[in-house]
Amino acid sequence: MKKKRNTRLLLQRLVQYASPYHARILCALLLAILNVTLSLTAPVLIGYAIDKAVSPGQVDRDGILWLLAATAGAVALSTLFGYLMNLCTNSVAYAITRDLRRDICRKLNAVEQRFIDDHPHGDLMSRMVNDVDAVGEGLQQGITQLFSGLVMIIATLGFMLRLHYVIAFVVVLITPLSVFVASFITRFSQNMFKKQSKTQGELSAYIEEYVGNQKLVKTFGHEEASQQAFEEINDRLKECGQKAQFVSSWANPSTRFVNGLVTAAVTIVGAVSAVNGTLTVGQIATFITYANQYTKPFNEVTGVIPQLQAAAAGAHRIFALLDEPELSQDPPENEEMVFHGQVDVEDVSFSYVPEKPLIRHFTLHVSPGQRVAIVGPTGCGKTTLINLLMRFYDVNSGAIRVDGVDIRELPRHQLRSQYGMVLQESWLKCATIRDNIAYGRPDASEEDIRRAAKEAHIARFIERLPEGYDTVISEDGANLSQGQRQLLCIARVMLCDPPMLILDEATSSIDTRTEIRVQRAFAKMMKGRTSFIVAHRLSTIREADVILVMKDGNIIEQGTHETLLRQQGFYYELYNSQFAES
Numbered sequence: 001m002k003k004k005r006n007t008r009l010l011l012q013r014l015v016q017y018a019s020p021y022h023a024r025i026l027c028a029l030l031l032a033i034l035n036v037t038l039s040l041t042a043p044v045l046i047g048y049a050i051d052k053a054v055s056p057g058q059v060d061r062d063g064i065l066w067l068l069a070a071t072a073g074a075v076a077l078s079t080l081f082g083y084l085m086n087l088c089t090n091s092v093a094y095a096i097t098r099d100l101r102r103d104i105c106r107k108l109n110a111v112e113q114r115f116i117d118d119h120p121h122g123d124l125m126s127r128m129v130n131d132v133d134a135v136g137e138g139l140q141q142g143i144t145q146l147f148s149g150l151v152m153i154i155a156t157l158g159f160m161l162r163l164h165y166v167i168a169f170v171v172v173l174i175t176p177l178s179v180f181v182a183s184f185i186t187r188f189s190q191n192m193f194k195k196q197s198k199t200q201g202e203l204s205a206y207i208e209e210y211v212g213n214q215k216l217v218k219t220f221g222h223e224e225a226s227q228q229a230f231e232e233i234n235d236r237l238k239e240c241g242q243k244a245q246f247v248s249s250w251a252n253p254s255t256r257f258v259n260g261l262v263t264a265a266v267t268i269v270g271a272v273s274a275v276n277g278t279l280t281v282g283q284i285a286t287f288i289t290y291a292n293q294y295t296k297p298f299n300e301v302t303g304v305i306p307q308l309q310a311a312a313a314g315a316h317r318i319f320a321l322l323d324e325p326e327l328s329q330d331p332p333e334n335e336e337m338v339f340h341g342q343v344d345v346e347d348v349s350f351s352y353v354p355e356k357p358l359i360r361h362f363t364l365h366v367s368p369g370q371r372v373a374i375v376g377p378t379g380c381g382k383t384t385l386i387n388l389l390m391r392f393y394d395v396n397s398g399a400i401r402v403d404g405v406d407i408r409e410l411p412r413h414q415l416r417s418q419y420g421m422v423l424q425e426s427w428l429k430c431a432t433i434r435d436n437i438a439y440g441r442p443d444a445s446e447e448d449i450r451r452a453a454k455e456a457h458i459a460r461f462i463e464r465l466p467e468g469y470d471t472v473i474s475e476d477g478a479n480l481s482q483g484q485r486q487l488l489c490i491a492r493v494m495l496c497d498p499p500m501l502i503l504d505e506a507t508s509s510i511d512t513r514t515e516i517r518v519q520r521a522f523a524k525m526m527k528g529r530t531s532f533i534v535a536h537r538l539s540t541i542r543e544a545d546v547i548l549v550m551k552d553g554n555i556i557e558q559g560t561h562e563t564l565l566r567q568q569g570f571y572y573e574l575y576n577s578q579f580a581e582s
Contacts, residue, residue, distance in 0.1 A: 010315055014139075015098055021092045028088035029151075030142070031081045036151040038078035040159055040293065045071045047286035082148070089143040090255070097136035103322060104128045110326040113392040114247060114352070121247035122205030127321055130200055131314030138311020149297030156294040163287055167269050171291055174262045181254040186196045197313040200236045206233055248309060255295075266291040329393075330411040337410075339499045340403055341368040341530030343389070348398035350553075351390060358384055359553035362398070371531045373544035375574060380550040382534045386502055389532065390416055421491035424505035426485040433462055434469040436488055440496040448495060455521045456491035458484065483511060490518060494525060501531040547571065 005371040018025060038049045049067040104127065108116070116124075160168035210226055270284040279287070351357045359381045366372055374382045387393045388400060391412050398405050407415050420440075428436050437452060449469070453459040461484060465471045473480060480488070493501070503522070523543065535546060541547060542561045549557035549571045551562065557571050558565055564571040 010312065010319065011040055014096070014135075014315065017096045018092060019096055024088045024092050025143075025181075028085050028092070031085035031088065032148045032151045035078050035081040035085055036148060036155050038074045038081065040152075040290070041074045042071045042078070042153050043286045043289035043293075044159075046289070047280075047283055050285055084143060085148065090140055093136050093139035093143060096139055097132050100132050100135065100318060101128055104132070104133045104318065104577050106324055107324065107326070111324050112327055113387070115324055120202075120205030120209070122203075122208030124202040124321070126201040126204035127314075127317050130204065131197060131317050134197070134307075134310040134314035135318065136311075136551045138308045138314075143308050144310070145297065152293060152297050156290045160287065160290050160294070163283060163290075164270075164273060167266055167273070167287055167291075170265050170269055171262055171294060174258065174265060175295060177261075181258060192240055192247060193309040193313040194241045194316065195243050196237065197310065197317055199233065199240055201317070203230075203233045203237055203567060206230060221517065239486065244309070262291055262295050263288060265545055313345075317438070327412070331409055331415075333411050333414050334405070334409075337403070337405065341370075342366065342401075342403050343500075343530060344401040345385075345388075346399045346401065348388065348395045348400060350384065350393065350396050352384075352393075357553070359388075362554065364548070364555065366530055366532075368530055369450055371526055371533065371545045373533045373535065373541045373547045374546060374550060375535075375541065375571065375572075376550035381553040382550060383504065384553075385550075386421075386504060386532065386534065389502065392418060400493055417500055419500045419502055420496050421502045422486075422489050422493050422500040422504065426482070426489045428473050428480075428488060430474060431472065432469065432471060433465075433471050433488065436473060437469075437491050437495055439492055450489045452495035455494050455525070457518055457521065458487035461487075480540050487518070490521075494521070497525075499529055501526060501529055503531065504534040549574070 043526075045067045049064045049071075107122065157168065157172070160171060206229065266288055267284075270279055270287055273279040274284055322487065343364070343366040345362055348359060348362045349357065350359045350362075362381075362385075374385065376382055384393075388395055389407075391407055394408065399408075401407065402410070402415065402418070429439070434446075434449055437449050441448075450459060453462055453469075462469055462471070533541075535541060544561070547560055547561060547564055548555050549569075552568060557567065557569050559567070565575060
């Protein structure tokens with residue numbers, strides 16, 4: 001019962017996606033009626049032609065030629081209308097797949113960051129690509145078969161009832177057996193297609209991870225183990241795919257067998273009727289053709305059952321993603337607010353998992369223009385604090401205020417536009433260097449872009465490239481060194497010139513000499529701006545106005561570099577263990 005309800009809901013949602021294209025769907029239905037009507041006219045004409053050749057010497061050649069010409073015209077027009085119907089149905093199917101991908105992309109931008117972090121990226125990509133493709137192929141096959149099949153069944157049944165209701169009754173009586181057999185096989189194989197779709201997503205996730213970290217795999221000599229892990233998932237996909245295809249492939253020959261029984265029954269009953277004089281030979285030929293055309297839609301539908309089941313499995317995964325809860329509604333933009341950079345963290349508690357508290361009763365006051373360095377052991381909550389400041393996650397309790405306003409009362413885009421963020425893991429898109437620097441300010445002038453590159457000490461490198469700022473960066477900046485990618489990210493932030501900065505190990509991949517110059521640029525950029533600096537290098541930490549020492553989600557020490565060293569507490573131990581060599 002639950003499966004039927006889920007299937008009904010799935011169809012309802014697909015119908016909702018098809019509703020904007022009702023004009024094309026109605027056009028396809030009209031073309032299907034014309035196509036089927038003309039295709040059913042041909043057997044009648046052929047039957048008449050057969051009856052005009054009763055015996056040697058009694059052949060109406062002129063009548064036969066006229067009927068054959070009419071048959072040829074009917075077939076030609078039927079083919080034309082069928083072609084136009086396919087154009088309409090295909091355009092609807094492709095439009096729906098486009099809309100599904102658009103909605104998935106919009107959903108990924110609207111869901112909580114937690115959802116993105118908790119799901120393999122390759123699996124999400126598989127839903128957008130493979131599952132949507134499966135739905136599109138199923139719709140192409142399904143809509144075409146639905147329109148032409150329904151019209152064919154209704155029309156042929158009407159023609160058969162007009163010719164001989166007893167034979168029509170025999171056809172209608174036997175045909176449901178094929179529907180029963182197909183539905184039984186479909187129910188049995190549907191779970192296999194769902195498992196196939198899920199495994200395909202798992203394989204895509206592994207490939208995305210494996211290809212993206214190929215250097216690391218080779219560095220640790222993990223090629224063989226990675227190959228074995230890939231083959232294990234690939235073999236599972238092969239196994240469940242074979243089972244799904246094998247079981248579902250029984251539907252078509254089974255229905256063809258039942259439909260063969262229909263043809264045999266029609267032939268036998270028709271022959272008896274011809275002997276009794278209630279049917280002519282031409283009418284028997286017409287009836288056999290109609291019986292085949294009546295059963296044809298059942299054969300065609302069962303022939304595409306694998307695609308339809310793969311489409312259903314893909315649709316379940318797509319709609320499961322689209323049903324994920326979205327971020328809370330943003331309040332309207334506060335146009336009157338002027339950001340000065342005062343940040344107050346008031347008794348904030350947060351945890352990614354409820355049973356594992358991370359930050360507990362955290363309080364912090366940062367004055368405008370203050371440079372705050374955050375240090376501490378791995379897992380102490382440094383990056384989590386950054387996530388909370390940017391509202392990638394919302395606090396469980398307490399509040400974070402910027403210039404006295406709770407950040408939950410500000411639109412996320414307005415809040416985030418006030419921060420410039422440089423992370424340890426640099427991200428660059430596949431585009432020109434100019435486009436990457438201007439990512440935060442697409443309308444920036446050429447002069448501003450070059451000034452930002454110069455301040456980030458990457459301008460000379462860019463100008464030495466054959467195409468300069470028009471040089472195209474490959475995916476994730478693979479054709480640049482890690483340090484060069486980091487400098488481009490720094491230039492991107494410098495171009496935006498925000499009132500607040502977040503630097504999370506921003507110079508970790510830069511050589512010492514370049515770092516000194518970049519730190520000077522940072523010092524100039526941070527002047528008068530509130531800055532949060534997560535770093536381990538002394539050159540950054542020493543210049544901070546205040547250093548926060550975090551442990552287990554709490555601030556255990558705070559002060560300047562010299563003050564904390566004199567206290568000889570936890571920071572003193574960190575300094576000696578990590579920075580003493582400096």
